[in-house]
Amino acid sequence: MSGHVPVVIVGGGQAGLSMSWSLKEQGVGHVVLERHTVAHSWKEDRWESFCLVTPNWQCTLPGHPYAGDDPTGFMVQDEIVEYVESYAAAFDAPVHEGVAVTSVEARGVGSDPAANRPAGAARDSSTAPSAADVVDGVLAAAPEGYVVRTTAGDLTCDAVVLAVGGYHVPTVPRMAERLPATVTQIHSSRYKSASPLPDGAVLVVGSGQSGAQIAEDLHLAGREVHLAVGTAPRVARTYRGRDVVAWLHDSGHYDMAIEDHKEGLGARHEANHYVTGRDGGRDIDLRRFAAEGMTLHGRLAALDVDGTATFAGDLKRNLDMADAVSERIKDGIDAWIAAHGVDAPEEDRYVPVWEPEDDGGALVDLHAAGITTVIWSTGFRSDWSWVKVPAFDGSGYPTHHRGVTSVPGLFVLGLPWQHTWGSGRFAGVARDAGHLAPRVAAVTAAATTAG
Numbered sequence: 162m163s164g165h166v167p168v169v170i171v172g173g174g175q176a177g178l179s180m181s182w183s184l185k186e187q188g189v190g191h192v193v194l195e196r197h198t199v200a201h202s203w204k205e206d207r208w209e210s211f212c213l214v215t216p217n218w219q220c221t222l223p224g225h226p227y228a229g230d231d232p233t234g235f236m237v238q239d240e241i242v243e244y245v246e247s248y249a250a251a252f253d254a255p256v257h258e259g260v261a262v263t264s265v266e267a268r269g270v271g272s273d274p275a276a277n278r279p280a281g282a283a284r285d286s287s288t289a290p291s292a293a294d295v296v297d298g299v300l301a302a303a304p305e306g307y308v309v310r311t312t313a314g315d316l317t318c319d320a321v322v323l324a325v326g327g328y329h330v331p332t333v334p335r336m337a338e339r340l341p342a343t344v345t346q347i348h349s350s351r352y353k354s355a356s357p358l359p360d361g362a363v364l365v366v367g368s369g370q371s372g373a374q375i376a377e378d379l380h381l382a383g384r385e386v387h388l389a390v391g392t393a394p395r396v397a398r399t400y401r402g403r404d405v406v407a408w409l410h411d412s413g414h415y416d417m418a419i420e421d422h423k424e425g426l427g428a429r430h431e432a433n434h435y436v437t438g439r440d441g442g443r444d445i446d447l448r449r450f451a452a453e454g455m456t457l458h459g460r461l462a463a464l465d466v467d468g469t470a471t472f473a474g475d476l477k478r479n480l481d482m483a484d485a486v487s488e489r490i491k492d493g494i495d496a497w498i499a500a501h502g503v504d505a506p507e508e509d510r511y512v513p514v515w516e517p518e519d520d521g522g523a524l525v526d527l528h529a530a531g532i533t534t535v536i537w538s539t540g541f542r543s544d545w546s547w548v549k550v551p552a553f554d555g556s557g558y559p560t561h562h563r564g565v566t567s568v569p570g571l572f573v574l575g576l577p578w579q580h581t582w583g584s585g586r587f588a589g590v591a592r593d594a595g596h597l598a599p600r601v602a603a604v605t606a607a608a609t610t611a612g
């Protein structure tokens with residue numbers, strides 16, 4: 162890697178490729194830098210029985226909509242990887258695999274003259290802009306492009322698109338350090354299947370998309386499962402004769418901008434609703450699992466060094482809340498059906514199939530309960546520390562509107578709820594890439610004129 166390229170896209174997942182396709186349409190020169198291989202997170206960070214939760218017809222990458230024979234089905238892992246890899250091949254995306262971006266720095270700003278040093282020259286530890294160049298978190302002057310430092314050399318460019326997904330670093334609570342060494346512990350992103358885990362019961366901590374599906378996977382494999390149930394909501398797979406996703410699509414839910422969401426920008430950080438596409442798609446009903454022998458607890462509140470786990474007494478509340486969200490979504494569908502006079506079959510509402518005997522608060526001796534593995538399904542956090550540009554808010558989240566950050570020439574793509582529900586998914590990344598492409602092109606055109 163050396164020299165100048167108009168645009169550097171960081172990340173070779175579906176977002177980076179969508180940006181690449183859209184820039185190619187605009188005739189804008191660019192490279193895609195991917196530290197592993199195309200579709201890495203679908204290959205490596207999912208489990209063996211993984212399948213999409215969203216129906217295949219929602220896979221609408223720009224220029225590459227799902228073309229298989231099961232649009233209402235849910236692709237399994239290999240099919241998803243093939244879908245993304247064949248996309249890169251279809252338009253000969255200029256991807257450089259095995260190239261990690263180690264820093265992105267704005268050129269022409271900062272009192273440190275090193276910021277203007279040509280790519281590849283020796284440098285000291287800081288080329289970040291000084292405080293004097295930053296006004297209310299926005300660069301006072303537009304940067305004169307960027308220096309992108311990589312494990313394969315440095316590049317300069319006019320614009321950078323960060324398409325590195327929204328799930329950077331697995332989050333594991335520090336109480337994990339107190340687990341006895343005899344207990345195996347992994348994060349959900351490292352879970353593959355039940356078989357490599359030691360014999361014995363498994364405690365899954367967290368009931369979001371990953372936790373609920375992994376608990377089901379273990380349960381179906383005949384494992385004894387304990388699940389610490391958190392506050393994630395759930396959604397029914399089907400209602401009144403159709404996939405709930407189809408109703409929400411028709412009712413315009415997926416076109417709603419984040420600014421119009423009742424949770425506001427906070428929706429970006431909410432847990433996803435749990436449901437599955439497994440075996441053609443079905444509900445995930447934790448109460449049914451309990452009736453079939455899974456042990457449900459409230460939230461995991463503490464771990465003691467002697468191997469005692471303390472669960473909070475919020476199991477009933479969390480189960481009720483998840484069901485209430487699911488029923489509210491059905492209320493919305495009913496209202497939409499009525500308002501539009503749609504002919505749809507009636508359907509009885511959900512009746513809980515199991516109730517906890519108590520509030521789920523308990524002290525459990527992991528050893529006595531035969532628990533040999535803990536799976537932390539506790540989500541991810543962002544790490545943008547390598548982006549040395551003042552484009553972040555107090556929480557470290559990029560300040561942007563529809564992916565256009567507060568620093569000219571710096572863009573983000575593929576973040577959960579970046580613009581709509583589908584932004585961080587297959588469903589909405591085309592719209593977002595289409596929005597950004599002319600804006601990125603304008604930056605490169607301005608740089609060409611100025612240069």
Ligand SMILES: Cc1cc2nc3c(=O)[nH]c(=O)nc-3n(C[C@H](O)[C@H](O)[C@H](O)COP(=O)(O)OP(=O)(O)OC[C@H]3O[C@@H](n4cnc5c(N)ncnc54)[C@H](O)[C@@H]3O)c2cc1C
Pocket residue numbers: 171172173174175176177194195196197198199200201202203212213214215260261262263324325326327328370371547574575576585586587588
């Ligand atoms: C468990 C789970 C289930 C999901 N299920 C669905 C679903 O059913 N339907 C759906 O539409 N979406 C789903 N998603 C959401 C989303 O589609 C995926 O997260 C998807 O991988 C996002 O694509 P992306 O390109 O934005 O990010 P990623 O796929 O994460 O790609 C980013 C790429 O950037 C690379 N990268 C990161 N940092 C650097 C760097 N410094 N230098 C170079 N390369 C770098 C990474 O190696 C990675 O390949 C799911 C997500 C998760 C976690």
